[in-house]
Amino acid sequence: MAEDPTWIDILWFVPWWQRGGDGWFDLIYPAFNLAEATCWMVCAGFVLYRWWRSGRSRWLEPGYAAALVTFGVTDLLESQSISGWLVAAKIGNALLLWWLRRRTLALFPGARLL
Incomplete structure (x- = not known):
């Protein structure tokens, strides 16, 4: 007989x-x-x-793009199921995106898209 899931499992x-x-x-x-x-x-x-066109940063814009891809991958996973670890990962990734966006916008004053 299988055990009942604990609250951590749930x-x-x-x-x-x-x-x-x-x-x-x-x-x-x-x-x-x-x-x-x-x-x-x-x-x-x-x-x-x-980034390829302007080259204003060595790691910031590629990191920003990688975080955007990671967020997209979590959406692909979310299209199949939702669990606590996925929600936590999405929150962490969203916070990282917010921080990277602020840093990236400082390189491009006046540009507010992406």
């Missing part, structure tokens, strides 16, 4: 939502996450193009 490892239902949410939510992941990947491409 908080971190047991999926809070998993794809596979028949309702409208199970159709819309994964599609939204896939579209969102695509947007993050395109934004990462724009950042890398800007």
Whole structure:
């Protein structure tokens, strides 16, 4: 007989939502996450193009692009299931993106896109 999951298991490892239902949410939510992941990947491409064109930073813009790609990957994972570790990873990545964006915008005064 399997053990009942502990609160740590429920908080971190047991999926809070998993794809596979028949309702409208199970159709819309994964599609939204896939579209969102695509947007993050395109934004990462724009950042890398800007870095390649201007070369104003050695590591900042490639790091920013990598964080955008990582955020897109978490959206791909989220399109299948949501669990505590994924939410924590997304929060950490969002905070990293916020910090990197502030640092990147300091290199490009007047530019507010991406």
